[in-house]
Amino acid sequence: MSSRVSTAPSADSLRVLVVDDERPALDELAWLLRRDTRIGRVTTTDNAAEALRVLQEGGVDAVFTDIRMPGLTGLELARVLSRFKAPPPVVFITAHDDHAVDAFELNAVDYVLKPVREDRLAEAVRRVCEFHGGDSQVAADQIPVELGGVTRFIPRSEVQYVEAHGDYARLHTAHGSHLIRSPLTTLEEQWREAGFVRIHRSLLVALPHVVEVRIDSGRCTVVVGDEELAVSRRHTRELRDLLVRRARPGGAAKT
Incomplete structure (x- = not known):
């Protein structure tokens, strides 16, 4: 035709x-x-x-x-x-x-x-x-998730941290969590510019949602919402450097 x-x-x-x-x-x-x-x-x-x-x-x-x-x-x-x-x-x-x-x-x-x-x-x-x-x-800013057989969309800006589940990832927001079909390594690459960084082999955290960094006996954790998440030793220095740069004037967009 x-x-x-x-x-x-x-x-x-x-x-x-x-x-x-x-x-x-x-x-x-x-x-x-x-x-x-x-x-x-x-x-x-x-x-x-x-x-x-x-x-x-x-x-x-x-x-x-x-x-x-x-x-x-x-x-x-x-x-x-x-x-x-x-x-x-x-x-x-x-x-x-x-x-x-x-x-x-x-x-x-x-x-x-x-x-x-x-x-x-x-x-x-x-x-x-x-x-x-x-x-x-x-x-990229609208993430499709399945809820009771219905596809809904959540803004990426609401995601506080992401947890690895094999070839899937669980997105955690202030209102709940959602499993999506995407490995953590893919999200780490795609969402880096939006302020998501790896803090552990199984965790990505959204820097804008980090409200506190705690150091106790050399052990580093971050507070995101109501959760305290462990930061691995290999990622501690990088995370602290990123947070310091974001805290400087004009540095928020630099991840």
Whole structure:
């Protein structure tokens, strides 16, 4: 099937590609996007293979795609896009919440469940705009977690420390803990710029949440919320140096 294009007057607006194999859902999503004044051009297609052809021609600022489609799925489309030199941000639009973790591992900027509400779609467009404004951490700042079979999102800024669980990690916040499918070494690398540092072979701590450092008989611990966490000897000096640098004027962003 050939793609269809609708153009709005603003030259500064976003050019988006919508992909969904179900025609009613495709038409409704395109209609909602055209109502948003931040959207300038909407191109639609009912399959991911055609979407790739459109994307290879360039001129697409964001992709709004379903996940479960015949042939190439939305997740597979996103994986191909991740190999582009400058991939456009991807928003997944789906009736299923069981792919949220996979979606965010592919750096999707948002994950919107059907039926799509106009206000929720507007939030997804806002995230796309932030991405193009230079804030490529939008997706990383929202962590998908499973709660009673429902996928919810928690801000990374609420995570106080992270505990290793084999190939998984447990995120601890002031309100509880959540198990996610990511090893501690991966989070250590990805979250370093957000102030997360290793204090033990099985622990990462968020420096902004450290309220106290205790030294007793050469043993170092940190207080995070209501928890006192042990710091291994090999990480003690590095942690103290980082905390001192953050305490200096202009040093908070240096980790």
